[in-house]
Amino acid sequence: MTLSNHRLPHDEFARIRAEVLAQWPTGADVDFAEAVAYQRAIPDARRLPLRLAAAAREGTTLVQPRAGVALVDDLVDLLRYLEKEGEADLLPTTIDSYTRQNAYDDAAKGIEESRAQGRSLLNGFPAVNHGVAACRRVNESVGVPVQVRHGTPDARLLAEISYAGGFTGFEGGGISYNIPYAKKVPLEKTLADWQYVDRLTGIYEEQGVSLDREPFGPLTGTLVPPCISHAVAVLESLLAAEQGVRHLSVGYGQCGNLVQDIAAIRSLRLVTEEYLDRFGYRDVTVSTVFHQWMGGFPQDEAKAFGVIGWGAAAAALSGATKVIVKTPHEAFGVPTREANAAGLRATKQLVVMLCDQKSTETAEVRAESDRIVAETRCILDRVAQLGEGDLAVGTVRAFASGVLDVPFAPSRFNAGKVLPARDDRGAVRLLEPGALPFTKELLDFHRSCMEGRARHEKREVGFQMVIDDIYAVSKGRLVGRPR
Amino acid sequence: MTLSNHRLPHDEFARIRAEVLAQWPTGADVDFAEAVAYQRAIPDARRLPLRLAAAAREGTTLVQPRAGVALVDDLVDLLRYLEKEGEADLLPTTIDSYTRQNAYDDAAKGIEESRAQGRSLLNGFPAVNHGVAACRRVNESVGVPVQVRHGTPDARLLAEISYAGGFTGFEGGGISYNIPYAKKVPLEKTLADWQYVDRLTGIYEEQGVSLDREPFGPLTGTLVPPCISHAVAVLESLLAAEQGVRHLSVGYGQCGNLVQDIAAIRSLRLVTEEYLDRFGYRDVTVSTVFHQWMGGFPQDEAKAFGVIGWGAAAAALSGATKVIVKTPHEAFGVPTREANAAGLRATKQLVVMLCDQKSTETAEVRAESDRIVAETRCILDRVAQLGEGDLAVGTVRAFASGVLDVPFAPSRFNAGKVLPARDDRGAVRLLEPGALPFTKELLDFHRSCMEGRARHEKREVGFQMVIDDIYAVSKGRLVGRPR
Amino acid sequence: MDDRKNEQEPRKVVLGVIGADVHAVGNRILEYSFRNAGFEVENLGVMVSQEEFIAAAIETAADAILVSSLYGHGEIDCRGLRGRCVEAGIGRILLYVGGNLVVGKTPFAEVERRFREMGFDRVYPPGTLPETGIADLRCDLGGPGGAA
Amino acid sequence: MDDRKNEQEPRKVVLGVIGADVHAVGNRILEYSFRNAGFEVENLGVMVSQEEFIAAAIETAADAILVSSLYGHGEIDCRGLRGRCVEAGIGRILLYVGGNLVVGKTPFAEVERRFREMGFDRVYPPGTLPETGIADLRCDLGGPGGAA
Numbered sequence A, B: 001m002t003l004s005n006h007r008l009p010h011d012e013f014a015r016i017r018a019e020v021l022a023q024w025p026t027g028a029d030v031d032f033a034e035a036v037a038y039q040r041a042i043p044d045a046r047r048l049p050l051r052l053a054a055a056a057r058e059g060t061t062l063v064q065p066r067a068g069v070a071l072v073d074d075l076v077d078l079l080r081y082l083e084k085e086g087e088a089d090l091l092p093t094t095i096d097s098y099t100r101q102n103a104y105d106d107a108a109k110g111i112e113e114s115r116a117q118g119r120s121l122l123n124g125f126p127a128v129n130h131g132v133a134a135c136r137r138v139n140e141s142v143g144v145p146v147q148v149r150h151g152t153p154d155a156r157l158l159a160e161i162s163y164a165g166g167f168t169g170f171e172g173g174g175i176s177y178n179i180p181y182a183k184k185v186p187l188e189k190t191l192a193d194w195q196y197v198d199r200l201t202g203i204y205e206e207q208g209v210s211l212d213r214e215p216f217g218p219l220t221g222t223l224v225p226p227c228i229s230h231a232v233a234v235l236e237s238l239l240a241a242e243q244g245v246r247h248l249s250v251g252y253g254q255c256g257n258l259v260q261d262i263a264a265i266r267s268l269r270l271v272t273e274e275y276l277d278r279f280g281y282r283d284v285t286v287s288t289v290f291h292q293w294m295g296g297f298p299q300d301e302a303k304a305f306g307v308i309g310w311g312a313a314a315a316a317l318s319g320a321t322k323v324i325v326k327t328p329h330e331a332f333g334v335p336t337r338e339a340n341a342a343g344l345r346a347t348k349q350l351v352v353m354l355c356d357q358k359s360t361e362t363a364e365v366r367a368e369s370d371r372i373v374a375e376t377r378c379i380l381d382r383v384a385q386l387g388e389g390d391l392a393v394g395t396v397r398a399f400a401s402g403v404l405d406v407p408f409a410p411s412r413f414n415a416g417k418v419l420p421a422r423d424d425r426g427a428v429r430l431l432e433p434g435a436l437p438f439t440k441e442l443l444d445f446h447r448s449c450m451e452g453r454a455r456h457e458k459r460e461v462g463f464q465m466v467i468d469d470i471y472a473v474s475k476g477r478l479v480g481r482p483r
Numbered sequence C, D: 001m002d003d004r005k006n007e008q009e010p011r012k013v014v015l016g017v018i019g020a021d022v023h024a025v026g027n028r029i030l031e032y033s034f035r036n037a038g039f040e041v042e043n044l045g046v047m048v049s050q051e052e053f054i055a056a057a058i059e060t061a062a063d064a065i066l067v068s069s070l071y072g073h074g075e076i077d078c079r080g081l082r083g084r085c086v087e088a089g090i091g092r093i094l095l096y097v098g099g100n101l102v103v104g105k106t107p108f109a110e111v112e113r114r115f116r117e118m119g120f121d122r123v124y125p126p127g128t129l130p131e132t133g134i135a136d137l138r139c140d141l142g143g144p145g146g147a148a
């Protein structure tokens, strides 16, 4: 089959499904009809799309942690703790890195070792190894929606087990879970594999089971300019909608400049809705996800709280539907449940305190938002052009030619020509635009931003700025000034 | 002597001085000439006005804690710790509540009991009891400027000992350390007593010793509208300048609405400079002080970190010269040094991270700032009128008539007619303007703010809103919505 | 002394913030809340001495003295209050105390013990809502639902 | 084997992120910094297996293998690397490891002990700057100012 952006035909889907469910013994436990019945019986309070829709209506920002450990009982304890002591509105199940590589044998070893040593040796929950019944136990143990968060290029089996296991949301996409999360997996392969995941989501929807699909917004989490992550989010949304997905959450990783962050969430909602509409997907709901600072964190816990607070404040002022929360342990390792809950409560305090101060319509924000939309359109329209109307094909060609290019991504299918750096007020701009298909006006804008900073810092525009910016937040700054 | 706003004549000052220094045995150790020599020898790094001027030039926001314990050695340890582990740019010595009441006998008991029990039973440092030499030891133990922070209606002896003891900054004023800090001390008395403190500062200035004087901005710390605290700050600045004070830091307690907070610092600087200029005080420097949220705090430490982070962010965005920092123990008691340093580091991370994003010139901020200036002028001009040109006399008459009126103040010389409450976006407005001499336009504005909130909340404008607002932050909100 | 008054007659309390403490906000809310709950409140405001509390309690024939202390010197300021009540002939009056009673964040059980030893009938941790004190007072005074 | 090369000849290092780990940012900076410091760097990027590290070290006759592990599985991924080096005939090669080596915030002394026991010559805590590794490597290789 060659890749194209069309709904997977039923028989093709069925053929793949047989293969997928055979990839690991636990696949045998997935029975679609039974799973639909199970999903339908899930109370509204635990259904992610409903909770997001309610938040959007009320104008509140929901709070969600990252969390996952090797063993089922421990995960249940952890999630209950985060719900109760962390006041989490939404819960996650973060999947371990072996499962993300479909290395279920390694995951099995990790489970065994974790049992033996009495501590989690895996950085997440190996949901495939544990299987459908275990996932259901996890979901039934809590009172709020649980979403699977991972970073898996081929997440087909994981999606099957997750949905049958009662999760009502599934993160990822053929671009966002490939380029930042893989080294040599071709985009053709991940785009096709995520068509499967989206089609699976679609057939649940057709049975009256609403599920949330969330492209992973922050990508590499490191100085990603909004237009690049927006373009990816919109493409994955369009590809998902084609497969019948009805509930999309599009995300963005905080850059740290308040005007840019608010404008990013504003423009992300607008541009996603614009393209869904333009491509004829009319009955899709869109919510927005704000990720607190995704780059390197300060080691000191009090300073980390500062960064977390700033992320919470920006999320609230931007009016994002939910915020994904960091913890004071971020610079060290997977957090203890106490540290995780502390990050959540600090965030909760601020998103609730600031819910009445959304600032999406100031002159500064509108101007920045308009520019982000313009940049994103430049990229998306060229992708469509490159694909001769087919967005899946266009995506592959766009990455090959650097029209889509994610800074610092490990994938060899990513051009890696774009270099971002901060301007003098800390907004992320382009130091080296690579092959991004911007208008001259936009290119000039970015150049003048960098020159303004260089003048202020009395040094040349150059790679040292990028390095300084990468370290900056962990060293207590936003703009990496020369020392 | 009847009160009037004129520089204290030399002989009058000398007469009072003899009395003041005799109030407690340690007063005998103050030798002005020797103290001037000592002060002159203090290195620049420990001179508060110089440090503030440098920060203003560089556009950075300095970080300062509150801290004070009963015993000298413990205070030295504490301040060193906050300098090193808290990364404090400026240090305080917070004075205990007995000293603030000139109850030096009680303070002496507190010192003894603290020695006996091995823990501080006083809520601050009894500087008068410890005397000049001890204060010098404190100052010499650290590398940054140390300011005395207290709340003392009659601080004449404390000021003498502080300046001779090497402190280079002294907080307070005849209004701001009376109305929120006393019950039945007449304003005539505190205004006169602070003329003495200011004159003392002035004569040090005349000897080439620069000292910082800081009117206490937040007053009762509880829903104080900016125009009221600004009016007090400007009056105390004018009264101080008349006595020869040359370095003024004017303060403001965070209200929590970002636009209002930024506008408050902007307008505070503008209106202070405007009036100093108007009354002919031309060689006075003005810096601004942003107090992180001064009302009731949430008990949970993670949530407290959230509130602290928001204060740090607002301080940085407002471009305040320094920020006074709260701690995660705020809701409970005087913090441990660890908790104090944690509040400082969380704040430091954000003020440095956000130093390039000052937002004082947006349309929203300018409009709010203009209104605060207009309100403050209404009050100040009426004070001048009531005093028939004498601002000291005017101040007394203004409080008597409610033209100046501090919400929730304990003083019986405060009218207590004004009732503040938040508008629908959390800015502090006037629910009951009392006798504030506002124009009709301004009164209408406040009324319509309250009506807007009432409509949204579907309840009447009333005292219940005030109560709900007082509890709000400690319960995780800013606007106290009905439950 | 008659501890059991007519149920209809409003119960009287003396309210104030002890010592050199000027924290006025909680005091205002307590006054408002106890009044709203039907008590007769003699509010002495802030900076109240032990003598003033006792004099007001005698003068109003109060059922209880509600002491607040926020600023950290509560431990020193409250010592001997029960003894002075006994001396003044109102030894059995209810004594409640609340606020931030000691210097620094301290385990509340420890704080409660110290103040109970000083003769307080009820001791409240930081952040207590007026409702809690009202319910307890009703109970201690044998109001609706409470034991005599 | 000749461990002491001509001082002028650039020293060679193999660099990479081990296991299923995709954290690419630190790796880029390490490459850039070690190059700038005069080393010849063979950067294998992310997701590098033990076998790939050893093959590259043999092929380039490297002086050291610099292993990064950020994602928490470092403990599992690094086990046996020294043994495989011995088997492959480069048993004395310098092995450095850094990053976020274990799952969760752990006292570093404990982490260092575990990785030293696995045969690593130097173990670095989270947040180590490239300069530290460069200085140590110069020292271990007997460069300027270091012992041979």
Ligand code: B12
Binding pocket: A066, A094, A096, A097, A100, A123, A150, A151, A180, A181, A218, A219, A220, A221, A222, A294, A295, A296, A297, A298, A329, A330, A331, A332, A333, A334, A335, A408, A409, A410, A470, D020, D021, D022, D023, D024, D025, D026, D027, D029, D030, D066, D067, D068, D069, D070, D071, D072, D073, D096, D097, D098, D099, D100, D101, D102, D103, D104, D105, D124, D125, D126, D127, D128, D129, D130, D132, D133, D134
């Ligand atoms: C950015 C980031 C990501 C990005 C990575 C993008 C990319 N492809 O590069 C994304 C979002 C994709 C990501 C994914 C994941 N991440 Co991540 N990530 C981070 C983060 C925030 C910053 C890492 C970074 O770039 N730092 C900046 C660079 C410059 O520093 P550095 O990587 O530490 O490297 C420097 C030093 O360590 C040192 N160094 C490193 N190696 C060596 C070796 C030697 C010899 C020497 C001398 C020095 C040295 O020098 C480097 C340059 O200064 C860290 C937390 C943090 N540090 O704040 C978490 C973190 C590393 N991630 C973590 C985890 C768990 C994951 C995920 C499993 C789960 C998830 N959260 O989705 C996946 C992993 C996927 C996989 N298979 O690897 C954990 C690891 C937990 C642990 N060890 O217990 C961390 C610590 C966060 C946390 N506290 O939970 N992550």
Ligand code: B12
Binding pocket: B066, B094, B096, B097, B100, B123, B150, B151, B180, B181, B218, B219, B220, B221, B222, B294, B295, B296, B297, B298, B329, B330, B331, B332, B333, B334, B335, B408, B409, B410, B470, C020, C021, C022, C023, C024, C025, C026, C027, C029, C030, C066, C067, C068, C069, C070, C071, C072, C073, C096, C097, C098, C099, C100, C101, C102, C103, C104, C105, C124, C125, C126, C127, C128, C129, C130, C132, C133, C134
């Ligand atoms: C606002 C405030 C101030 C204002 C007070 C203005 C005024 N005149 O009212 C100002 C800025 C002037 C001030 C000054 C000082 N303060 Co102050 N202040 C606060 C703060 C932030 C809020 C207090 C408040 O209004 N809360 C809201 C009201 C509604 O709550 P509440 O007062 O707790 O009262 C409620 C309950 O406690 C309970 N309650 C109280 N008493 C009783 C009694 C009974 C019987 C019952 C049932 C219930 C009950 O019901 C009340 C209503 O709900 C608190 C910390 C906090 N809580 O976050 C510190 C705090 C009380 N202050 C403190 C200190 C040390 C001071 C100063 C000494 C030093 C300084 N920082 O300048 C001076 C004291 C001066 C003096 N002589 O008293 C400390 C006390 C430390 C301790 N106990 O260890 C605190 C805890 C801050 C801290 N962590 O350091 N303060």
